[in-house]
Amino acid sequence: ENIIESEPIVYRRILVPQPGGKEYCTDSGLVVPSISYSLHKKLLCVAEKHGLSVERRLEISGVCASQMALTLLGGPNRLNPKNVHQRPTVALLCGPHVKGAQGISCGRHLANHDVDIILFLPNFVKMLEPVTNELNLFCQTQGKQVPNVKDLPDCPVDLVINCLDCHENAFLRDQPWYRAAVDWANGNRAPVLSIDPPVNDQEQGIHAKWSLELGLPLALGEQAGRVYLCDIGIPQKVFREVGISYHSPFGCKFVIPLHSI
């Protein structure tokens, strides 16, 4: 019998130093373990040291998140030159931190692709430089920025993108604008995509239909909805430097669905 034996497929190709509390798998069965917030932060920090700056990360995460959002909005069926008078509307809710800046970058790319963007970002006297830079670029699009929740649309939008939360600014959740934005999102009937949400035990936040994780996932709870993973361009040796044995689970994609196991 001439059966050529192929090498067995290894499904566990990402090994992390501490288990993060949850494991996921890809459509093809590859195991993707979650990591802790502190290890995720260290990974980004080492990547920055090697030149993968915050600016680069904002650009790649903005492009990939907008590609995912364009698919969720209907892709080529919705966005084609014969449909110019049926442009989709997206409400983008951002806090004043790098996670908010990631959202603004996504919003710029969506606006560049004919999506009607309403960006909610409260007015602050002084903001972090990455947020200001993203905002300046966003202002060059046809997108609209509103500083008050009351300026958000009354009717359902096509999609809400949630970038309000951040691990390190949990105190923002007590502020009136934050509460008002959460109430608005929960009152609007649009589905919600959360980008890079924190692990959140409290149940009062925004319930997402989808969540997009960056690089490697955290152990997200139920309210994160269906989890997707985004390639943010971190090379293998950077993973190794923080103790992660990494082999890309992405195949030819930059955004893939993950399933809880």
Next chain:
Amino acid sequence: ENIIESEPIVYRRILVPQPGGKEYCTDSGLVVPSISYSLHKKLLCVAEKHGLSVERRLEISGVCASQMALTLLGGPNRLNPKNVHQRPTVALLCGPHVKGAQGISCGRHLANHDVDIILFLPNFVKMLEPVTNELNLFCQTQGKQVPNVKDLPDCPVDLVINCLDCHENAFLRDQPWYRAAVDWANGNRAPVLSIDPPVNDQEQGIHAKWSLELGLPLALGEQAGRVYLCDIGIPQKVFREVGISYHSPFGCKFVIPLHSI
């Protein structure tokens, strides 16, 4: 009769101050005019002024060019976990300039997606900062850099990516390493993808099967092969600032084919 009249489709939605010598159209018939090299340069320069830095451009063009290359290599059929022992090989030919850095960024993203990359970049005592930065990041992947043409593979690779040429360093074409790289590419039987090639009248260069243009196309000649256009995230008002009335031809995509008309 209750026929709802829809608005007529406008196919000419990009208007440029000077015609660039050639017009293209998209799959859906939208007209995309070419622009001159000097107007293209001015467009990038104004984009940089608004915060779309060279670093950001390197990241977005790297991501989108690698997405195109992954498709050319066979997409999900070729790159899946059952095929780990059939990794595609790409030879990447780069000159010591920003166009070369664009290629290195593309090479990093391909290496991150399990493509075997052999980067040819000659040794120079001092290189431009964007080139050095990209090279540092590339060195964190499993990709290999070779400084001599003789270290490029003898057998045909799956794809050659050509980033040797640049409008402003035409003198490089007379250097021995450049001539050797062109001869190697023309001798290898692999198809060639050129990223952001200059308009080139001379016929001694590398003939591409595909060329990827950034933002708006130049009037490329026959040896550019089939032309594709990449969205590099420039917002509408930046186009307007250089006198271009712009409406995205991309629909929900970031890379689209263009056809000569």
